[in-house]
Amino acid sequence: MTDRPIRLVPTLRWVCHDDALTLLRDTKAVRVKGDKEVLTRIASALERGTTRDELTRHAPADVIDAFLARLGAENWLSGELSTPEAPGMPWERQLGYLSLFGTEAGRMQERLRAARVGILGVGGIGGLVAQHLVGAGVGALWLIDDDVVAAHNLNRQYLFSRKDFGRPKVEAAVDALTAHSEHTEYHPIRLAVRSAEDLNVLPDDLDLLVCAADVPTDIALICWRWAGPTGVPLVSGAVGLGSGYWGPLVVPERGGCLDCFDHAKRAQMSPLEHELRQALTDPTPYSFGPSNSVIAAMLGHDVCQYLASGDCASLGRRAILRFGEGLSFFAPAPESRCPAHETD
Ligand SMILES: [Zn+2]
Structure with missing residues (x-):
């Protein structure tokens, strides 16, 4: 040795x-x-x-x-002989913190600087995830959203302010993020994603796609139709009324599959739950700033940890947070596999 x-x-x-x-x-x-x-x-x-x-x-x-x-x-x-430094950079105080994720903080920060991440949906979850990634020094972001900024966004979408009313969210987001840090490359894309093919606007060598959109209902699975075959890791997060979730983060090249996760989830649902899932396809029109922020922050935490180290708590599993109880837990690992993987 x-x-x-x-x-x-x-x-x-x-x-x-x-x-x-x-x-x-x-x-x-x-x-x-x-x-x-x-x-x-x-x-x-x-x-x-x-x-x-x-x-x-x-x-x-x-x-x-x-x-x-x-x-x-x-x-x-x-094995790093000196504490990595980044004087004057937004992530200066983060470098030592990264040693919670692994032993070589400098190398992990380099991975964050080199990372290329897509974010679908620049609202209550995606906008805040973008802020966390920019603060952490992520190298390049592709932001996709079709919506424009409105007054009712301001209870939770802190990227925007009154001067942005009526502007496309992706444009207003890039202005706000650029004002925050000039060290990230931004690619705004104004687009309503309705099919996997729509995501071909993204480069196929992304390090991660974050699905933070809530329409259509099956948007995470639509993202998986693109990310799986392309080999791009995918994670999603969303907020309902009394609870929210982040994960699972699925990595195609490590055998991750969002269909397996969804298949197992549906296998555990009662007939009534199936009926409700079919009937209630619109997301709730109600929202609360703190509940969006906490899910966005936990998702942002795991995205940064994954990009830096290749691992995080929600890798392959979903974390659920019940706001009224202050309780978070991991959904049980899937027991059944999707048809493509049932013989694995
Ligand atoms: Zn599968």
Whole structure:
């Protein structure tokens, strides 16, 4: 094994007591017993950046190896020898935070900078997701919406203001986002998406498509008709009255399939639920700012984490939030598969 550089991830804190070292991050703590001076030298070296061989000057190799293995198991060791910096950039304070998603914050920020994301629907969910992605430094956004800004949007669509009334949402959104950050490339597309073919306006090498539209009712599955064959990962989020959801994020090249998810969901519905689903196809005309914001924020969180690290909590599963109870939970994993995958 080469003596590669190692360093504590930037979000990790540590404190030495008389006979032990405690390392902690968030709610997780690891305690290592030993001589205070030796442990302080090891922790200080790891904080600055060091190598395993250098650390063996302070303690026997087997002790160092056991210690490093313990930290490695927690994903607390990074191969990046310096804390990445982005002075003057909107995402400057985010870099250390990214180490919650993996060990190499600088590389994850580079992935966000290189990411190309489509957002369908620039309303109460999509507009806020766009704001989060721009703040996080995502490189390029394709925004699709056919609607114009109206007064009744302003309880939840914070990208827009009164001066935008009557303007296409995609144009007003690009103006607002550009005012916020010049570090993202914007592609506004004014279009009502009604079929998978309509999405051919998007590049086929997107890193992710976010479906944040609510008409037609099956818009997420329409997106999947395009994203699946194109190989573009897809995620959706929406808000009803008392609850909202985000996910599942499906990645075609890893075998993800939104049809399987939908098939399993329908298999669990009662006859009455099937009847209601057929009859009630219009989304609710009522909306509430906070409930849109919280779903958009959770969706934005998982989109950023996925783009940075390739993983997130809603990968392959749906998270549901019941606002009145302050309760979120994951829908059970699908037990049945769609006809294309039932023999898998
Ligand atoms: Zn399937």
